[in-house]
Amino acid sequence: MPLPPLNALRAFEAAARHNGFVAAADELCITRGAVSRHVKLLEAHLGVTLFRRTHRGVDLTAAGQRLLPVLTDAFSAIERETRSLTAQGAELRIICPPALSIRWLFPRLESFRRDHPEIRVRLTTEFYGQQGFDAAEYDLGISLEHRPGRSPDIEVQPLFPMVLSPACAPDLAEGGARLTDPHQVGAFTLLHESPRRSDWATWLETFGIGGVDVESGEVFPNLDMAVRAAVMGSGVVMADLFLCREELARGTLVLPFPDMRCETPEGRYCLIGPRDKWKDRKVRAFRDWVAGMSGMDTDAAR
Amino acid sequence: MPLPPLNALRAFEAAARHNGFVAAADELCITRGAVSRHVKLLEAHLGVTLFRRTHRGVDLTAAGQRLLPVLTDAFSAIERETRSLTAQGAELRIICPPALSIRWLFPRLESFRRDHPEIRVRLTTEFYGQQGFDAAEYDLGISLEHRPGRSPDIEVQPLFPMVLSPACAPDLAEGGARLTDPHQVGAFTLLHESPRRSDWATWLETFGIGGVDVESGEVFPNLDMAVRAAVMGSGVVMADLFLCREELARGTLVLPFPDMRCETPEGRYCLIGPRDKWKDRKVRAFRDWVAGMSGMDTDAAR
DNA sequence: GGCGTTGGATCAGTTTTCCTGATCCAACCT
DNA sequence: AGGTTGGATCAGGAAAACTGATCCAACGCC
Structure with missing residues (x-):
């Protein structure tokens, strides 16, 4: 069975809450005649009498008393949710x-x-x-x-732009087995910014450096974590120069090959x-x- | 804040439950164009996107997922109550x-x-x-x-008609101090059918019997109980001859003055x-x- | 690749619903 | 008796809702 006319339900609910059509009309911004008509229509639709008309307003019948809380709860819940969504909008x-x-x-x-x-x-x-x-x-x-x-x-x-270049802790660039030859990056732990390992792959391809297993090294869920691992001396990260500018400025990361920068094809x-x-x-x-x-x-x- | 257009909410809810506008249109007996327009209107009103359109129907966005259960619950409650009221009607x-x-x-x-x-x-x-x-x-x-x-x-x-006459248990009419004189009814316990005591008053007035305190006696909430008290021999009830026909037929009540019957002025x-x-x-x-x-x-x- | 199917979008025109404003009536109060 | 208030009714107009037609995108099938 289809729902009754929804606007009639709303008019009834307002009239019931206010014990009168005039106040309901005010709340709904329609005339008292419109409220009266809605209620009449709803009573005809349902086949029950919802109000006892008095000279000073209306009283609910037993049927009306049954319907009112259901509608008040329903419309209140709808109003709360739609108001919240509008705020979100x-x-x-x-x-x-x-x-x-x-x-x-x-x-x-x-x-x-x-x-x-x-x-x-x-x-x-x-x-x-x-x-x-x-x-x-x-x-x-x-x-x-x-x-x-x-x-x-x-x-x-x-x-x-997203400018890439390898970066590592200073002692990794200057220590005993220091990183001075780009073709030797494979001898160090590569720190990847994502499972795709795309940044290292891009750089190696750009400078034609072969013999490096791009599948090796450590994978992090994002660049921020890979960078922090590099600062700890864990290996070499393919740094985004902009995003790592603080570490580079502070010297907690250095660029072993500062002239070897490239941009991603994306x-x-x-x-x-x-x-x-x-x-x-x-x-x-x-x-x-x-x-x-x-x-x-x-x-x-x- | 006023409620959004209620018919648009209903169209959205049906479309969300069915994951599509076509099935919603079937359920609501309107065209798919009407459903589409309702949903568009509701999204504009709320300022949020409720569906992700796909080539094979629609998916709910997070906002849509928030709104759907609220509406389904509301409309279900309204449908149950109005269906029940229609049955009562x-x-x-x-x-x-x-x-x-x-x-x-x-x-x-x-x-x-x-x-x-x-x-x-x-x-x-x-x-x-x-x-x-x-x-x-x-x-x-x-x-x-x-x-x-x-x-x-x-x-x-x-x-x-409502025909009145005094009735009592047989032994009250035939015992030692038996009821044989209508002017002596005041000596017995009068059994009243209501706080108004109107039946006894009517009968006494009809037959011009004075000197009887109509305020005396026992008051019952209804005639049925007054009659049952009379059957127990507790006094004299002003019986409605039709309603007491079984007791009279069975002899558990007798009419001490069978020719003295009257009807209520009402x-x-x-x-x-x-x-x-x-x-x-x-x-x-x-x-x-x-x-x-x-x-x-x-x-x-x- | 072409064709057919399905579902959503749009819109002009039509239908239905809703509403207003006016009027009436009943019941109360002064 | 007159004024006020709230509900009822209705003709006419406004707004909402709908239809039917058309279009488009995305898929599946041949």
């Missing part, structure tokens, strides 16, 4: 890979929040799933320009988002903020 | 005073149910409240024709019901049935 939902988040975006978000107190940002620090960026779940993401399989409905705004870091939200006010605000900020960071990444 | 609701119910109507209802298996009768055995017959709660009632204060919107169908027993339901099919069926039955009972009440 007002959020700017951003997804960012872990290393990039913790080493670039997360610390800077305070600045954005200060510039835009009216925009509630929800940052998810996580890699994309199997299907890549999920436009249904996020307003914006950080990725690389030429990642394959991206939907044509996704806009791309370049940020700064292009620069970029901001991505669904085309239909690209001009959304809060998305625009974030894009503009990031453009201003990453201009400086782009220079710093050279 | 199909009932024939009758209210009858206790003695009349237990001594006349209740035992005969089986006959009506046999004649009309399609009509579900709900008999309430109770006196009316302060406001008299409640047309919002009951389809039919049993009363006396000329009860004061009755709404003009109530129809009346006469049944049989008229005959009658069936009452609201005018707007008087021609309702199930009300008609009951009225016809009662007319057939009470023709016989009217004769028996003489």
Whole structure:
């Protein structure tokens, strides 16, 4: 059996809570005639009398008393959930890979929040799933320009380049069995930023260095952890010069081959988002903020 | 904040349960275009995306997954309650005073149910409240024709007369201090059928019998109990000859003054019901049935 | 690769629902 | 008697909902 007319249920519920049609009309922003008609319609539909009409309002019948709490609970639950979702709909939902988040975006978000107190940002620090960026779940993401399989409905705004070069602790570059010959990197522990091991593979291929087992070494779930292992002297990490700029500046990591830098074929870091939200006010605000900020960071990444 | 468009919520819920718009359209008896539009409208209203569209249907987003159980629970509860009320709306609701119910109507209802298996009768055995017959709660009632204060919107169908005469246990009429003089009824315990004591008052006034304290005696909540007390020899009850016909036939009650009978000024027993339901099919069926039955009972009440 | 199928999106036009504003009535109070 | 308040009703208009047609994307089958 189909539900009764939902607007009639809502009118009945309001009238019952207020013990009258006039107050219900006020709450629902309709006329008392409309409430009266809704209630009449509902009583006809159900075949029961819901109100006893008095000269000063209405009283609930036993049937009306049975129905009221069910409707009040139902509409209250719906109102709470939809209000919460509407609040969530007002959020700017951003997804960012872990290393990039913790080493670039997360610390800077305070600045954005200060510039835009009216925009509630929800940052998810996580890699994309199997299907890549999920436009249904996020307003914006950080990725690389030429990642394959991206939907044509996704806009791309370049940020700064991803420049790679091997990095290690100073004593690994200058100690006894120090790393001075690029063709000898295979003799050291390679520290990988992901199971794909793509960064080492890219660098070795770019400089035509063979005889290195790229399957060897240690794999970490993200670059941040691989970098921290390198700082501990555990091996050589294929560092992203921008993301590791603090370690390099501090000398906790050094570049054994500073002139041997390359970029990933997947292009620069970029901001991505669904085309239909690209001009959304809060998305625009974030894009503009990031453009201003990453201009400086782009220079710093050279 | 007002609720979102309720029909859009319903369309979303059905689509979410079915993982698709086509099946939802089937369930709701609308076209897939209508479902699509409802969902689009709801997403715009809430400012969140509820579905991920695929080529073979839709998947719920996290927001959609939050909203679905709330709506399913709400609509299920509403559907259950309104279905139950509709079933109740199909009932024939009758209210009858206790003695009349237990001594006349209740035992005969089986006959009506046999004649009309399609009509579900709900008999309430109770006196009316302060406001008299409640047309919002009951389809039919049993009363006396000329009860004061009755709404003009109530129809009346006469049944049989209410004939009064004193009745007592045989040994009270024939024992040592036996009841042989109507002017001596005050020497015995008067058994009253209600706090109003109206039946005794009526009889005494009809036959001009003075010197009897009508405030004396025992008061019972209804005639049935007063009659049973009389059968036990506790005193003299002002019996309704029709309702006490079994005790009189069996000799467990006797009439000390069989020629001294009167009727109440409030008229005959009658069936009452609201005018707007008087021609309702199930009300008609009951009225016809009662007319057939009470023709016989009217004769028996003489 | 072409064709057919299925499901979602869109829209002009139509239908249905909902609403307003006016009016009426009953029951109360002053 | 007159004024106030709340519910009932209805003609006419507005808004919501819907249909049917069309389009597109993504798949499976041949």
